Amino acid sequence: EIVLTQSPATLSLSPGERATLSCRASQSVNSYLAWYQQKPGQAPRLLIYDASNRATGIPARFSGSGSGTDFTLTISSLESEDFAVYYCQQRSNWPTTFGGGTKVEIK
């Protein structure tokens, strides 16, 4: 099973600041990695797929990069609605696995 390790666990930032979230895989997932945003009481929302492709309707301030084992989700300038938990997910190998999540909170 591929283990996804997300860091940091919590990121405390102010609106307008840049957020950089990391996801590291225990073995290569090529570019078969997605990022999801989850707010309390809501289902995960797809942000990025195939490491760097924004999903439909996702603002340009969200970007993804990386391949192999190291991936980054960047939010260029935090808006109030971006404070949430972010998960990475790999479907390169079964079973599908998720990272433990990074909570982006208001400083």
Add this chain to the structure above:
Amino acid sequence: QVQLQESGPGLVKPSQTLSLTCTVSGGSIRSGSYYWSWSRQPAGKGLEWIGRIYTSEDTNYNPSLKSRVTISVDTSKNQFSLKLSSVTAADTAVYYCAGDSVYDSSGVWGQGSLVTVSS
């Protein structure tokens, strides 16, 4: 774009079988464009993948749950289902169904269904 909606009992007794259904709208479950999957999330915790089905003969399950899980599809109703047997309180969670694209790593998720295991 397909949409998914979970349905089923919100309360299950310990040792019984949890059963949930996911109804697919906006597309055919037979399109071949999606793997149909289930994941879950205990309150305040992360996401756990349960398993997926592509065709009736093509299923994969999380090894940690494999002995208790069955995922099936009903093409006549455009639905797929989850059965989890011998449940305990540890199975209390929000259960999500999803359509995972076969072409890339994108996915479409349902809203989620809270299932509580309690006597």
